[in-house]
Amino acid sequence: MHVDAQPKVVRLPNSCTAQAMCMDFxxxxxxxxxxPLAQHFIFDFNTLRFxxxxxxxxxxxxxxxxxxxxxxxxxxxxxxxxYNSKNPLCFLDDCGFFERYLNKKVHxxxxxxxxxxxxxxxxxxxxxxxxxxxxxxxLDGRLSINTAVQLPEFKVCLDExxxxxxxxxxxxIGNVFMxxxxxxxxxxxxxxxxxxxxxxNVRKVHDAISDMDAITAAIIEGFSTxxxxxxxxxxxxxxxxxxxxxxxxxxxxxxxxxxLKCSNELGSMAARPSEIPFYPGTLINxxxxxxxxxxxxxxxxxxxxx
Amino acid sequence: MVTIKVKxxxxxxxxxxxxxxLFIMIKRIVDRGEAVTVSFEGIYSIPTSFVxxxxxxxxxxxxxxxxxxxxxxxxxxxxxxxxxxxRFAFECSRHRSESCCA
Numbered sequence: 001m002h003v004d005a006q007p008k009v010v011r012l013p014n015s016c017t018a019q020a021m022c023m024d025f026x027x028x029x030x031x032x033x034x035x036p037l038a039q040h041f042i043f044d045f046n047t048l049r050f051x052x053x054x055x056x057x058x059x060x061x062x063x064x065x066x067x068x069x070x071x072x073x074x075x076x077x078x079x080x081x082x083y084n085s086k087n088p089l090c091f092l093d094d095c096g097f098f099e100r101y102l103n104k105k106v107h108x109x110x111x112x113x114x115x116x117x118x119x120x121x122x123x124x125x126x127x128x129x130x131x132x133x134x135x136x137x138x139l140d141g142r143l144s145i146n147t148a149v150q151l152p153e154f155k156v157c158l159d160e161x162x163x164x165x166x167x168x169x170x171x172x173i174g175n176v177f178m179x180x181x182x183x184x185x186x187x188x189x190x191x192x193x194x195x196x197x198x199x200x201n202v203r204k205v206h207d208a209i210s211d212m213d214a215i216t217a218a219i220i221e222g223f224s225t226x227x228x229x230x231x232x233x234x235x236x237x238x239x240x241x242x243x244x245x246x247x248x249x250x251x252x253x254x255x256x257x258x259x260l261k262c263s264n265e266l267g268s269m270a271a272r273p274s275e276i277p278f279y280p281g282t283l284i285n286x287x288x289x290x291x292x293x294x295x296x297x298x299x300x301x302x303x304x305x306x
Numbered sequence: 307m308v309t310i311k312v313k314x315x316x317x318x319x320x321x322x323x324x325x326x327x328l329f330i331m332i333k334r335i336v337d338r339g340e341a342v343t344v345s346f347e348g349i350y351s352i353p354t355s356f357v358x359x360x361x362x363x364x365x366x367x368x369x370x371x372x373x374x375x376x377x378x379x380x381x382x383x384x385x386x387x388x389x390x391x392x393r394f395a396f397e398c399s400r401h402r403s404e405s406c407c408a
Binding site: 127128148149152153155156159160162163166167221222231232234235238299301302303304306 | 317318320321322350351352353354355356358362374378379380381382383384385386387389390391392393396397400
């Protein structure tokens, strides 16, 4: 394989989502076996026009993956531009993205927006503290509710995903970014790891299955790769049932060359698999509806009857 | 009847390890033939890993009829009720051929 010795300039997609980055961006950086295609990369942010939560998380993920692989990553950004909140570069600055990877803000006036929870690498060991001290208070404030009580799907989703990362990815860490879209009544959550991926895990028990079919198999209740004796193959199924059927939102899973979008269509769960060129690791993007919040009275406990 | 208030014993109800702590407490009581009520006061949702390790693991030791008789829950929410019943229903149907469940 040819590995460029010269710095390789790679332009960000205009509309930076995980889907768009899968189409050509990641293929410019890594081979399908995750080998970097150069030693030194320059990400050109000047092409960027729009960025979604999945793009923020995917960009963080691939930056860390390349650095972990021994590469250097530089960002080409136009620092001369004045701060403009509509500029996606300023949005990334406000997310804490540049402070995290360049150790400085691009604009000194940038600050975290109320609609977003700053980009974060969350270790499994610090997960509970992060949820209790940062995530739930943020959404409580955004929605003026007690999130744990009135939107229980939110915490369960995060619990399921982080348990999944720890149990299956071979990683103890996940990059997370969240954004509230008040006009759309949606909270979007993007969580990514650069672990071994769902298809690789599924092929431990199912030979010669495509990445797309592997992800489709992984969401079926009871399907387990038994990566630990306690796994029973119910986490992804529960995640999707919670989001799609209980909340009316949707879940999209990207892992290597497979993608699966699950949503509620006319009361039934619709799972739409597709092949994608390449996502290095696994990204789960969740859109939770905030117009399905229960009142405190409706959210009150109910008796358990076997 | 013994009541275990989960929050008094376990800081978080999230992981397999959290569930395994509760499992040990429950099994100790059920082994004596006593009934146990698990109170989820102050807890509003639980994920599958916790349910599997705390409760589903009991199917490895007891028939489902005995579990239903000796294991009760209080101060639950709709999400907690649904996930416990869904997980037991699935695991019982999976193991029905081994006649672990009624």
